[in-house]
Amino acid sequence: MTQPAPGDLSAAVAYLAEATQHFSDADLGQPYRWGAHQEGVRFALLGAMHELRTLAVELAAERRRLGQPPTRAQHALAQYHAAYHDLNAVLLGVSAEEYEQPPAPGEWPLRYVYGHMVGAERNFFALVHYGLWRQRDGGSRSATLPEDEANRLLGPYATFGTLMESGDREALAAYHAIQHDRALAEFATISDAEIDGPSVWWEGEPYTLEYRLHRMEAHLRQHTVQVQKSRDQLARPATEARRLLRLVYGALAEAEGVLIGAPDLAAAERDTAAVSIRQLADSAVAAVTQANALVAAVTAGDRERVRELLAEEPRLANAISRDGVPIIRLATYYGQEVIAGMLGDTEGIALEIWDGAALGRADVVEANHKGWGDFILNEYSRDGYSPLQLACFFGREEVARYLIEKGANVNAVSLNAMAVQPLHSAVAGDHTAVVALLLAAGADANAAQQDGFRPLHAAAQNGNAEIARLLLAHGGDPALTDDQGRPPRELAEEKGAADVAALL
Template sequence: MPSVTEAVEALVRATADLPDEEMDRPWTWDAYDEEGLRFALLLAQHELRDLAVRMSALRRAPATQAELILTQYHAAYRDLTGALAGTQDEDLDRAPAAEEWPVREVLRHMLGAEYGFLGVVQYARSPERPADAARAEAGLSGFRERHGYRGPAELPGGIAEVRTALFEVHRRVLRELAGLTDDELEWPAFFWDGERPIRFRLHRFAAHLVQHTVQVDKTLVAIGDAPTEAQRLVRILYRELAPVEMLAAGGVGEAERRAVAATLWDRAGEIEALVNVVPH
């Protein structure tokens, strides 16, 4: 049985590369027979949103502030995933203009920041951090080196490899900070801009992703790879998937998740068969 994430990915694979005219292909759900194939994705958005509501209602304990901040961070990550849904290997290295970064370089910068932010937070929580402020500042770089909190100098491969690299650091952030307490949010954490509370550092994860996702958007448009209607819709699906994934990490709503996953998985197969076999 696929997970909700796997089912959404199947739906994305079936639709992300469809041209705009395919969105007018007839597709019917119950009494809804006038919207075309786009309604298959709009309905999936509806189903994911409702699933998130149902799962939230089943949650036994309220989320901590740290969990809520990480949920915002995950939403920003999923929006980036959606922004890259239609990106091809050849798009990664096409600079929009002289002296401007191509998509690969923007993503490499984002990747490095993820490692940097995580290292700063974990250093603030670590028993290795000296109590003396000057010694603590001097020790940050070595701590990052020892524990692998440095981003790669290069980001090789095609879009699949690049997305995997982004996923791996994102997963590491969520895993390492899963136990962060609300009290720890007020602990001081030093970085290039001085000493600020972990709360501020934690919000920087999402803020930085949002900033450079906009840069990715602008770059793709500048190189002639503006999103199609299908790509705009699957980006919305990734956004709606984010809260479901965060709630699922706590084991909430297993039966509800199975039902929606099965529906989306079957719909992906239906669309794939429709566009590959039936002429428009």
């Protein structure tokens, strides 16, 4: 990433966007602190928006204090500037392939949508420029825009046409930026008297310069919606990161809009904001990098590396996997009980009810139940498991008993491809006492999970005669087959578990 110059708000936001636009939802959820807020890396982006909004209010107050309220033209240009930044935000992350691909038969690819927007602005610029200078020249020239005025002011259409037809998006964006900045600089001088002056184009009737300025915004807004629609059609919808950056760009536009006609306003405050935004970008990248390093160390079972990372930044104990699973539960899934203990002992770790269930931490489960109420007992984790399913899989009998007594659903089906119920989890883990607890509470001994696998199939596959007896005693049917047509007995025979095969 290229460091922007101090005080350049637009460059600072572009630096932030470059650093964070590809962040996944999991990246945005990694541990991070902005002020008193500890809701993940997303607060680097929300913090930037907050600071820019605050700056915009301060800039507006300073203009009022100095007796320099914006003119009608400056106000309209601020709206146009907001549309420009919104377009840039919606275009974030567009690949070369996406730029060229039509979203649907008969519809323009983004190349031509964006090219049309910039091409139209050439004419809008010429209309306003010509109408303004016609007034300042005494109105002797015709009110109708000369045919070649856009070429005279902005260079040959052929140069622009080459960019639209064969240039990359970055080149067209650079061309657009120059054209946009020129419009802001030149039209900021339009007085309230001049803005009512006439402008005639293909419509054949006069419109005011104010109307033309608002058309500049409206046209951008119209086709920005088209750009977003095209991206959705191409199966590239806006991620949370890009949605947040769109808010940041909106806040940037608000602050910069106040500066139209007053470019030297509050330079020190702008410097401070720009530096802060760059720091937010760097800290967000660092937080994601550290969290990903911890995830890698946990899955590899590298206890020393985990210890080093936690010593460097204890907040990392709240990191999550790429699937959004808290890292302490990830350690449990990987059988890394020592690492899970290290994470659980880290000051400041926030444990959810699913973590407590997987770890056998009755105190955590009870605290979450007390804090959230009964609904949390049957809520699903991000990876699709109820607290009871996790407690049963890991054989946490005390926690399972508590959850059942408080009303947890013993036949809850996981919200993932495995489609397991608590009984499937307990049988798969060979947890006899938990199996007995579930069956006594009314768990379905014949419930099918993924591929038609039933609890008796799992007991047979594990060679667990005690669990097989429990299931049979509670109505388990040994004649039921899985989706491949295999009865449980066949799995017991493959396992070499003659006693279980005999039972079945």
